[in-house]
Amino acid sequence: MDKRSVYLDHQTTTPVLEEVLQSMLPYFREAYGSPSSLHRYGLQVREGLKEARQRLAALINAESEEDLIFTSGGTEAANLALKGFAEANHRKGNHFVISAIEHPSVMNSIEYLTKHGFEVTSVPVDAVGRINPEDIRNAITDKTILVAVHLVNHDIGTIQPVKEIGRITAEKGVALYADATAAAGWMPIDVRDLGVQLLTFSPHRFYGPKGVGVLYRNRRARVTSLIHGGVQENGRRAGTENVPAIIGAGVAAEVALRDSSEWVAHVASLQKRLYTGLWKNIRYIKLNGPEPGPLRICNQLNLSTEFIEGEGQLLLLDYQGIAVASGSSCVSKSLKVSHVLSAIKLDHALAQGNIIMSLGKDNTSEDVDYVLDTFPKIVDKLRNMSPMWKEFEEGVIDSVISPTGHGKSFTQHAADISGKPAH
Amino acid sequence: MKDTKEYTLYNDTVMDHFLNPRNMGDVQEADGVGEVGAAACGDIMKISLKIREGKIEDARFKTFGCGSAIASSSMATELIKGRTLEEAKNFSNQEVVDALGGLPPVKIHCSVLAEEALKAAIEDYEAKQAAQSSKSADLVSA
Numbered sequence: 074m075d076k077r078s079v080y081l082d083h084q085t086t087t088p089v090l091e092e093v094l095q096s097m098l099p100y101f102r103e104a105y106g107s108p109s110s111l112h113r114y115g116l117q118v119r120e121g122l123k124e125a126r127q128r129l130a131a132l133i134n135a136e137s138e139e140d141l142i143f144t145s146g147g148t149e150a151a152n153l154a155l156k157g158f159a160e161a162n163h164r165k166g167n168h169f170v171i172s173a174i175e176h177p178s179v180m181n182s183i184e185y186l187t188k189h190g191f192e193v194t195s196v197p198v199d200a201v202g203r204i205n206p207e208d209i210r211n212a213i214t215d216k217t218i219l220v221a222v223h224l225v226n227h228d229i230g231t232i233q234p235v236k237e238i239g240r241i242t243a244e245k246g247v248a249l250y251a252d253a254t255a256a257a258g259w260m261p262i263d264v265r266d267l268g269v270q271l272l273t274f275s276p277h278r279f280y281g282p283k284g285v286g287v288l289y290r291n292r293r294a295r296v297t298s299l300i301h302g303g304v305q306e307n308g309r310r311a312g313t314e315n316v317p318a319i320i321g322a323g324v325a326a327e328v329a330l331r332d333s334s335e336w337v338a339h340v341a342s343l344q345k346r347l348y349t350g351l352w353k354n355i356r357y358i359k360l361n362g363p364e365p366g367p368l369r370i371c372n373q374l375n376l377s378t379e380f381i382e383g384e385g386q387l388l389l390l391d392y393q394g395i396a397v398a399s400g401s402s403c404v405s406k407s408l409k410v411s412h413v414l415s416a417i418k419l420d421h422a423l424a425q426g427n428i429i430m431s432l433g434k435d436n437t438s439e440d441v442d443y444v445l446d447t448f449p450k451i452v453d454k455l456r457n458m459s460p461m462w463k464e465f466e467e468g469v470i471d472s473v474i475s476p477t478g479h480g481k482s483f484t485q486h487a488a489d490i491s492g493k494p495a496h
Numbered sequence: 497m498k499d500t501k502e503y504t505l506y507n508d509t510v511m512d513h514f515l516n517p518r519n520m521g522d523v524q525e526a527d528g529v530g531e532v533g534a535a536a537c538g539d540i541m542k543i544s545l546k547i548r549e550g551k552i553e554d555a556r557f558k559t560f561g562c563g564s565a566i567a568s569s570s571m572a573t574e575l576i577k578g579r580t581l582e583e584a585k586n587f588s589n590q591e592v593v594d595a596l597g598g599l600p601p602v603k604i605h606c607s608v609l610a611e612e613a614l615k616a617a618i619e620d621y622e623a624k625q626a627a628q629s630s631k632s633a634d635l636v637s638a
Binding site: 380 | 533
């Protein structure tokens with residue numbers, strides 16, 4: 074098979090749609106005014122901004138476009154949702170409830186808040202990364218001001234029972250924030266149906282531009298500004314708006330609302346083809362997160378291939394033109410495996426051999442077949458190079474995925490030869 | 497902007513040793529074998545040696561680890577072949593880093609792992625030698 078270029082990292086970012094790009098271009102040189110200005114240049118841009126806000130509000134079924142605040146990206150939106158809400162509501166309480174597998178933008182914002190007088194309870198997840206709503210209920214105290222969970226996990230694709238959690242927070246009179254970054258554009262989102270007061274997402278995950286994020290907050294949730302300056306975004310986020318990006322984000326939202334069911338049907342069929350093919354062609358491979366279906370987002374697979382490490386897989390795939398991500402410690406700048414994989418109690422050896430393939434609307438079944446042809450060869454090459462594979466064949470170490478009952482665990486073996494636990 | 501095909505995570509030398517590793521495998525009837533693990537990241541490296549008249553005649557590696565760990569073990573085995581045991585005992589990871597034309601700071605520990613695997617293999621050889629000479633001493637005294 075010829076070398077192809079197959080981008081399988083759509084969960085990280087996507088290219089902008091042609092109509093998104095075209096919608097943005099006039100806002101660089103023709104409609105270049107600032108929406109805060111009172112002259113016609115400003116008014117022209119203000120109108121474009123309002124339209125974008127309406128389109129983005131429609132994507133999540135917000136009551137009003139006034140409930141949306143534009144930020145520099147999903148991370149800033151999450152920071153504003155959490156720190157802004159904490160500051161505005163600290164007189165009511167100082168306690169947050171989150172899950173153990175939130176995105177770093179949530180985890181690290183919360184960690185920051187715990188250094189400034191706030192407290193957090195992090196609820197565990199099950200083996201496929203699902204939050205149990207009853208755990209959330211039990212973690213809520215009379216000091217709790219906010220529950221923060223995600224709609225879809227960024228790492229293992231688990232869809233969370235946010236609506237059920239929303240019933241609990243409503244009953245308890247606590248606000249609910251949902252990070253919808255890995256969900257927006259790839260599943261329907263209805264903030265009213267979910268019962269969330271705060272929600273964030275990032276248009277570059279569904280063919281919009283980078284440099285813009287969205288915080289939805291309904292009028293019952295007060296948020297204090299983090300960036301101080303002028304009175305843009307009704308005083309909740311100072312600084313001249315990134316107008317071209319916001320315009321593009323609006324168009325991306327409009328297209329997503331129109332075409333998303335088509336995208337979803339297409340990528341879900343590719344997801345199934347990839348899943349079936351990989352498991353047919355490769356032994357000792359494990360899916361992290363739920364099986365493709367109602368509990369898993371349609372556009373990605375997170376897999377662990379035993380006896381080999383993830384960065385090597387990523388590099389060899391890249392060399393063959395296939396772009397993927399990995400949660401292996403070797404890929405992380407901190408040398409730690411993904412906290413999501415730790416939270417689902419994935420064996421360290423399997424966490425090390427982890428890669429994430431995320432599909433987009435432009436991937437084809439030929440792309441998937443190319444991966445199915447290429448990846449098994451890469452696995453063979455790396456297993457040939459790995460001391461673990463031979464030691465497994467000789468019965469020195471055992472497989473975690475399909476134990477034979479012979480040999481010690483990888484983790485034990487790694488500890489024996491390094492004198493310290495492998496992780 | 498260059499084409500995406502022009503970009504690689506590591507420099508050309510590291511990529512070459514990762515894509516076309518030298519000395520990959522196990523020395524048959526090895527005289528010394530060292531297998532070490534990195535507590536920091538979980539990588540594992542194994543080096544096996546053939547030693548003749550105090551010299552490293554052959555060196556092979558197997559590695560469970562990232563691109564730079566594989567490249568480091570490939571380069572380390574390449575460098576130490578033909579060296580005397582005394583020279584090999586003074587082998588430093590810096591030599592691997594230099595020969596590879598540098599590694600990212602977060603990946604320097606991969607080259608340390610190669611140095612450790614080599615030294616573990618030499619220790620294994622020397623321990624076997626010592627066991628053998630005490631065994632032959634036992635035979636003589638018996």
